Amino acid sequence: MKKALLTGITGQDGAYLAEFLLNKGYEVHGIKRRSSMFNTDRIDHLYQDPHEKDCKFSLHYGDMTDSTNVAQIIERVRPDEIYNLAAQSHVKVSFETPEYTGNVDALGTLRILEAVRNAGLADKARIYQASTSELYGKVQEIPQNESTPFYPRSPYAAAKIYGYWITVNYRESYNMFACNGILFNHESPLRGETFVTRKITRAAARIKMGLQPRLYLGNIDSLRDWGHARDYVEAMWLILQQDKPDDYVIAAGEQHSVREFVELAFREAGIDIEWQGEGVNEIAVAKNHICEERDSDDNIVVKIDPKYFRPAEVETLLGDPSKSKNQLGWNPRTSFKELVKEMVEADMEIARHDVVSRKHGFRTPDYNE
Ligand code: NDP
Ligand code: GDR
Secondary structure: OOOOEEEEEOOOHHHHHHHHHOOOEEEEEEOOOOOOOOOOOEEEEEEEOOOOOOOOEEEOOOOOOOOHHHHHHHHHOOOEEEOOOOOOOOOOHHOOOHHHHHHHHHHHHHHHHHHHHHHOOOOOOEEEEEEHHHHOOOOOOOOOOOOOOOOOOOOHHHHHHHHHHHHHHHHHHHEEEEEEEEEEOEOOOOOOOOOHHHHHHHHHHHHHOOOOOOOOOOOOOEEEEEHHHHHHHHHHHHHHHHOOOEEEEEOOOOOOOOHHHHHHHHHHOOOOOOEEEHHHEEEEEEEOOOOOOOOOOOOEEEEOOHOOOOOOOOEEEEOOOOHHHHHHHHOOOHHHHHHHHHHHHHHHHHHHHHHHHHHHHOOOOOOOO
């Protein structure tokens, strides 16, 4: 039985990947951070009692900023495969916490590689590094493939570029099976609530259910190549099953704007919108009746708030997944429309529960970030 160690197991990708690997018969180990509350919502359904003899799922307390801790876990678990998913992964937040982002996303990767080497696992453990389309930043060619030059546009991307190159460097220097997956944006109902897709689907559902008046967004003209996280974790695994270590672009190969995502998500929630005005004054108004709780004169459902603009923006991303299709045999299964539909349906379900909770006097959070 193979053993996998996942950093970032409590995140979106960690949850999908852990489930995928358990289904493949792996023993799965994950690193989770200590938090003052339970932070394992996304993986609670995978929990197994460690007191049971055949437990195949274990969590270890840890933090990517603590070299000793990372080294000890790797020494103890001695994994066959390591998926380094842990990161301060929010691009906008990285402008506010650049040093911390560098520590986790750049040096954290180095800590993993060094721990593997020092544990004498350099020729045994295979390592997946979660690289990103943000490396392309101010894009130098369209679409982007494995040889497109990088031009990072945020502290996050600058940190991830170190993670990318140190992974390549350890592969070339120490003959380690260390690979980069250059993944384009991938989303799901498990996506963090402050990334734009989930922020939109959550808001569309809550507006429809009368829980929130409107949604505030930043740059709605940026273009992204969006896929489903469930499909993308399979690619991570495939990358580590190849004969030789290499780097791969994983993308849908299709581009949509944030604006389009908004239109589709609101329609899916039962609200047809129309854009009016321009620039920071642009708004989306509902063309149909939204819900009983709402004043019929109040039909503005989306406004622009410049606080969500980034100091430097990545305007356009479009991946060319030819290499991963040809060499890994990987193909995304979920279309853009199916992705939006699944996310809205999941958020409608949560919103329905919130309505019931409110009726019984419980206050559900109003965060509209
Ligand atoms: P999430 O933000 O959902 O998850 C990040 C994970 O990292 C969480 O488990 C988080 O723990 C953990 N983490 C953060 N800081 C630390 C730390 N200091 N020590 C230990 N763990 C930490 O990200 P995703 O699942 O979406 O992404 C996974 C990886 O892939 C990330 O590295 C991301 O940068 C990268 N990526 C993501 C893409 C996407 O579109 N989703 C595209 C390309 C790359 P906690 O739950 O406690 O916060
Ligand atoms: P991104 O994802 O920066 O591409 O990074 P995000 O969903 O945060 O932004 C996508 C685009 O939407 C625009 N935008 C907004 N974004 C957020 N979060 N909130 C808003 O209100 C808003 N309004 C407009 C952004 O400006 C941007 O252009 C994600 C992360 O998962 C990274 O970790 C990963 O590496 C990349 O995807 C690939």
